[in-house]
Structures are given as structure tokens and as C-alpha cells.
Amino acid sequence: MKKIIPLSLITLSLLNANEVTLESIGVESTYITEVAQNAQTSVDLSEALSENVPSVDMNRRSGIANDIYIRGQKRDNISIDVDGTKVCGACPNRMDPPVSHVLASQIEDIEVIEGPYDVENFGTLSGGVKIKTKQPSEKTQGEVELGLGSWGYKKAGFTVNGGNDIVKMILSTSFENSDQYKDGNGDTLAEQTKKSASFASQYQPQYEDMKAYEKKSLMLKAFVNVAKDQEVRVSYTANRSDDVLYANTAMDAILDDSDIYSISYDLKNISDIYTNSNIQYYYSKVDHPMSTEYRNTALSDANNKTNHMDTTMQGVKFKNTFMLDENEVLVGVDASRRTWNGDYFNNVSGAYLGDSIDESLTKNLAIFSTVKKSMGDFKVKVGARYDKTSITSNSTDTNYYNSLSANIFTTYNLDEDSKVFIGLGQAYRVPDGRELYFKKAGVLYGTPDLKKTKNQQLDFGYELHIDNFDFKLKGFYSKLSDFIYYKDITTANRFKNIDATIYGSEVSSTYYTSDEVYIDGSISYKRGKKDEPLFGQTDTDLADIAPLRAKVALNYEYAMDSLATVSANYSDKWDNFDADNGEQYIPSWTSVDFKLKHAVNKKFDFIVGVNNILDRTYAISNTSKDLTLITTSTNPDEVMLLNEPGRYIYTNLVYRF
DSSP states (O other): TTTHHHHHHHHHGGSSSSSOOOOOOTTTEEEOOOHHHHOOOOOOOOHHHHOOTTTEEEOOOOSSEEEEHHHTTTTSSSSEEEEEEOOOSOOOTSSSSSGGGGGGGEEEEEEEESSSSOOOOOOOOSSSEEEEOOOOOOOOOOOOEEEEEEETTTEEEEEEEEEEESSEEEEEEEEEOOOOOOTTTSSSSSHHHHHHHHGGGGOOOOGGGGGGGEEEEEEEEEEEEEEETTEEEEEEEEEEEHHHHHHSSOOOOEEEEEEEEEEEEEEOOSSSEEEEOOOOOOOOEHHHHOOOOOOTGGSSSGEEEEEEEEEEEEEEEEEEEEEEETTEEEEEEEEEEEEEEEEEEETOOOEEEEEEEEEEEEEEEEEEEEEEEEEEEEEEEEEEEEEEEEETTTEEEEEEEEEEEEEEEEEESSSSSSEEEEEEEEEEEOOOOOHHHEEEETOOSSOOOOOOOEEEEEEEEEEEEETTTEEEEEEEEEEEEEEEOOOSSSSSSEEEEEEEEEEEEEEEEEEEEESSSHHHEEEEEEEEESSSSSSOOOOOOTTOOOOEEEEEEEEEEEEETTTEEEEEEEEBBBBBBGGGGOOBBOOOOEEEEEEEEESSSSSSEEEEEEEETTOOOOOOOOTTSSSSSOOBBOTTTOOOOOOOOOOOEEEEEEEEE
């Protein structure tokens, strides 16, 4: 791994060789298209990602706003990018993960980057998600969507766009709410808490039957051609969520409001060499108060509290693309500034009780570059990024971090039907405000002198595409140095730098038995180990490393744009877990789903489906104390598991005009 930089220089020297046509290298990523068209059960993006990408697992937090892991990596180890805007959540307990601030119904396609191969975004240590939302068009057109489901689920939304050769605009809005889902035992979120948690963490009787959440969203974009090959793009997205229940957490989200603004200027065809220049400014803010007021805890005025969190993220990105002897060269500058603040208040008296995060400020300035080259059947992509970062708060000295990331990704076409690929990358990420400064009940959970984390990773794989069969195999090995990890202790400074490894593989395949029927499936496995147990502990398993999981689906395309699908999902038992830090054994499980999409005509689609047909009771994510979760009533050291929804029946109507 120490040879990454020399290898980068060697690869750059290849650019003087003879070449043919430049082609895109995308095997380090997984692409999901037609996201909005296929996300009928919920606007929750985490569900769409975990259902479609073998490397992505969902962490169940609530009925909505769930989090994701990419190959066992989470939080700041992965970056989330929406139309070039880096998105952050405000909640240190992941009640509003970045993927929750954009809705699946507003997304056109997604690129999931698996590994340290994105130098354009700050902090892409082990993976990233690049989201492209719906774009406006000149043609006046629109779509209306209505949805109903079990447990009082209701969804309504519409999108309209149009314009001319000068101005194009799109407006998309949606509304969604639901009662509490029931697990396979027939228990609502409140009933799961009542069965498992102590009296203090249970819901007060008047709140036991309240809705699980209500969510509204608005997206507005305008693209203006100010001159030939020159375009200005302006966008605004607003999300408003109210009373989101988090059953196995001590607090619920009173609201979760986010606003995302972006303006960019794009200049194309500047010259034969200088092909494109783009500058973008973005700004986002999140307001997230979470409270104990619905729980029995609040029966005591002293414990009726709110932790009011807010964060802002603003940045400028300047990118330039050149064609040098048919080599595509991208050079850019990235600057960003994030604030993160949290305050505890008493809900009865309104008294300020102290900080949860003391005005954290993270500043980053970076330069980056990528080079793509094709030499017949051999293709190479090289990337590098240099970061200067400072992090401070009102009560501590400033931390400074400098880092140089680099990667190489190559593919070789064995023949017209198959290819092999290999990648080698090194990337860094700095600690965030929570890991440095977070406080609870006067205890400093954060560790102000944390080092930055380094990931050195090897990726390799094979692809085959023939007439009736597609196959892809991926493998990876990740060496993490100074990995930022939560340790379950009662004293201060709970975040530690450790060394660890994660490795695994993924297989996905599709077999076409006829023009109408095809079978697709995937399987993923990963393993994470600490090099040594944390001081005073014995467990070397890394937390949040889901066990072997598999999916297989039988698809019948019985008419144009009409498809019936039966799928089975399987997870092995979770028996490699970090017991020292709150995780527990979870049995294996299998669920079966059905979905029918029927195109009545070109304008009208009807969708009906059933998830978890067998009404199984199971949990998909574990209980690492990196999240603050409530403990059970029988064992104060055991954290409450949150079960998945039971049998869920839904229907959607989509009308286009």
C-alpha cells in the first residue's frame, strides 16, 4: 500500500503512449437508474439503496430517515453528494442521516462509489453516494403520484417541468405520512418499546398511538442558457419532517427541517483542448430538535429535555476539463465550511442546560485532479487530492490536518464479453465535531486530540456480459489506520484511534431464460477485525459489519413496461459482533416480497406489492453503542433491538401528462 504514490506517477507517465478512443471507467461504482420510477414503497432513499446495491446495508432507525452502510462503513467514512452539493445531517445520533435530506421520488439516478476512488468530494474515505436529481426539460410534461399502504401510509406528489431553448424549469413536491408500522409479532413502535425497555423510556399513554412521521418536500430548479454553450443552474430543495418516532432511542425528533441551495455556471466547448469549466456554490442548513417529551422520562420536569442541533454546510467547487492528446484531464479546487452546534434545554422552564456540541467549525481547502486514458483494451483512471483542514470549537485549540490521497483504477478487456479490473487507493478523513466535542450530562464523550483516519484499499473483480447472462464479481481488502471508533466506557473521551481491516466480496448476476422471464440475484460478505482489542476489552470484531446476505428475484415482463417480481431476501445469523461495545447476536432471517407494475397505457401505471409476505419478525441492524440507544428492562447492559416491519401491502398510481 505504501507504493500508491509511486504507482500514480508511473501511471501518469503512460499518458504519452499512443491511445485510441477514451471510454468511461465505471466498474469501481454501482449505478442505479430510474430511482423515482422504482421507489414505490417509500421516499426513504436508504431502502432503495439497500435493495439495489449488494455493498449497501440499511440501519433501521425509524419508519423513515434510515441510515446506510457501504461495506460496513458509515457516518463520515462515506460521503453523500446531491447534484454536487455535500450534504450533512445535524443529529449526532443519526436521526437525520444525509441520505434522508433528498427523497427517492425526486431522484433520477445514483452512483455508489465502493472504495476510496472519489477525489472530488471531501472525506470519501471508504465510499460515497453521488445523487443526481430530476432535471428540467424543454418539453412541458408532468407526473402525479398517489400511494397507499398498510398502517395508514399515505403519499401524494407531483412533478411538472417545461420551458424553451433559453429557460427550463422543474417543480417537484411530495407529502407522506404513516402510522407506526407493526412488526411480525403485531407490535407497533411504541409496543416494541413497551415490551423491551424500562418504564422511563416507554411512551406516555397519550402518545402511544401517534403517527410515526409526517414528511413534506419541495424541489425547484431553473436552468438558463445565458449564451451559446453557457448555462446557469439554480436549485432549491426544502424538506420538512415532523414528529418522527425513534422507538429504541431515548429521544424523538420534534422536527427535522433542511434547506439546500445551489447555483452553478457551466461553460462548454471553450476550445479544442479546454472543453469545460464549471463553478458551483452551495449552502445547506439543517434544524433538528430532539426531545424526551413523548416518553415517561418527561413525567419528571427535570428530565423533560430537548437537544436542539443545527448544522450548516457551504462550499465552492471549481472544475475544469481538458482533452490532452485524447486524455481526459480534470483539475479542480474544493473549499467548504461546516458549522455544527447543539444545546440542551429544559422543556418546562426553557432553561439552557449546556452544550451538546460546542460550536464546531470545520474548514477545508483542497485541490484535486483525475486523468482518464484508454489504450486499446487497457484503460486507466488516476486520481489525487490534497487537503488542508482545520477544526475548532469555542473551548478548545484548533486541530490542523493535511493529507494527500491518491488512487489508480484499471480495467482490461479480455474479449468483447468480459473484463477484469483492479484498483488501489489511499484516502483520509478527519474527525467531526461529534467525535471531538460531543457532550452528554456534562461528560465529554468526544476526544479532542483524535488523529485523521487513513484507508489503504485494494479492489479487484471480473465482469461478463453475454447474450442471456450477466455476471459481476468484486473483492476488496481495506487497511484502516487510526480508524475512529467508539468505546463503551463511562468516562470521558469515548472515541479512540485504532487500526483495523475490512475485507469481503460481492457477486451479482442476471440470467435471461426467455425474452419475458429473467432471474437476478446477489450475494455479499464482509468481515471486519480490529488489529488489537481496545484497552480493557477482549473483542476484536468490528461493529456494524453485517453478515452474509443474499437476494434472488424471479421477474416476468408480461407486457410492454409491465413487470411482476417475486424476490427472496436472506441474511445469515449475526455472530461476529462487537459484544464489548453493545452489539448482540441476531438470528438469521428470510423474507419474501412481491411487486407488480402494470402499464395501463403510456400515461398511467398501476403498482401493487406486498413486502414480507410471510409476516416474519426479524431485525436487520445491530446495536453498537456508537448510537445512543435505550437499554432493555431486564438487562441494563443490553440494548433494545428494533424489528423490521411485518407484512406490508401497498399500491401506487402514477399518471403522466
